[in-house]
Amino acid sequence: MRRRMPSLRRSPISLTKRKGTKRTTTSTNGKEQILTNQELQYDIYQPFGPSILKTKMPQGFVNLMNAEADRILYDEKLSKEHDWSHNLAGNVKKEIAIDHNKIPNLAEFLITMSKTYYKHTIDKEPADGSKVAFRVWVVSQYAGDFNPMHIHDSNLSGVAFLKMPAGFEAEYKKEDHHPTAGCLEFLGSIPNHFARHSYLVKPEVGDFYLFPSWLTHQVYPFRSKGERRSLAFNVHFTLDNPVKGVNV
Numbered sequence: 740m741r742r743r744m745p746s747l748r749r750s751p752i753s754l755t756k757r758k759g760t761k762r763t764t765t766s767t768n769g770k771e772q773i774l775t776n777q778e779l780q781y782d783i784y785q786p787f788g789p790s791i792l793k794t795k796m797p798q799g800f801v802n803l804m805n806a807e808a809d810r811i812l813y814d815e816k817l818s819k820e821h822d823w824s825h826n827l828a829g830n831v832k833k834e835i836a837i838d839h840n841k842i843p844n845l846a847e848f849l850i851t852m853s854k855t856y857y858k859h860t861i862d863k864e865p866a867d868g869s870k871v872a873f874r875v876w877v878v879s880q881y882a883g884d885f886n887p888m889h890i891h892d893s894n895l896s897g898v899a900f901l902k903m904p905a906g907f908e909a910e911y912k913k914e915d916h917h918p919t920a921g922c923l924e925f926l927g928s929i930p931n932h933f934a935r936h937s938y939l940v941k942p943e944v945g946d947f948y949l950f951p952s953w954l955t956h957q958v959y960p961f962r963s964k965g966e967r968r969s970l971a972f973n974v975h976f977t978l979d980n981p982v983k984g985v986n987v
């Protein structure tokens with residue numbers, strides 16, 4: 740697992756734009772005066788704000804999830820039985836509950852990534868005896884569908900992209916400024932100077948993101964023909980059973 744320290748950026752700067760200059764001083768009226776031909780080191784600390792874990796979901800899980808989703812989505816009776824849209828925020832064609840136990844080792848993968856997130860963000864392991872419960876669903880979107888701004892009602896939440904319309908890349912590239920079609924957007928704060936408030940994610944099949952459930956997010960519509968399919972899930976570290984899906 741790659742891990743970067745996004746909270747600390749360090750870079751040398753030079754007041755004179757000359758590289759390799761030495762720090763020199765001169766004395767004026769008994770006072771030491773620092774000349775401007777020195778290099779300064781600086782740190783920028785970003786100790787606040789939510790962290791997002793990104794990894795690639797193994798292709799085997801993508802294939803098995805798609806097969807299980809196909810089985811339900813292409814059957815109207817099963818789609819109704821598994822309908823999960825009443826618990827969610829999306830304005831999308833279908834949202835179906837998935838039994839994660841039907842995908843071998845998926846639970847282990849989710850537990851591993853959730854515990855990794857836990858450990859790397861608050862620097863400790865979940866307490867002994869912590870329970871990890873999941874709620875997993877699939878969002879099946881077509882042209883014009885969208886998911887308005889919302890949060891989830893759990894501890895951690897995640898998304899993985901399972902399928903994108905064939906024409907999506909071309910559509911995305913057509914947006915010549917601030918492309919957002921079909922994108923997931925996290926909203927970290929209110930817009931302000933010197934504080935990034937939005938993080939846009941372009942969907943790529945297999946990309947997997949894990950984030951705190953209170954982190955507001957939304958999904959933009961797209962126009963291409965075909966399905967944009969994603970897996971979403973909630974992770975509860977403390978409950979015996981997961982509660983519903985999202986809050987708006």
Ligand SMILES: [Fe+2]
Pocket residue numbers: 889890891956971985
């Ligand atoms: Fe969501």
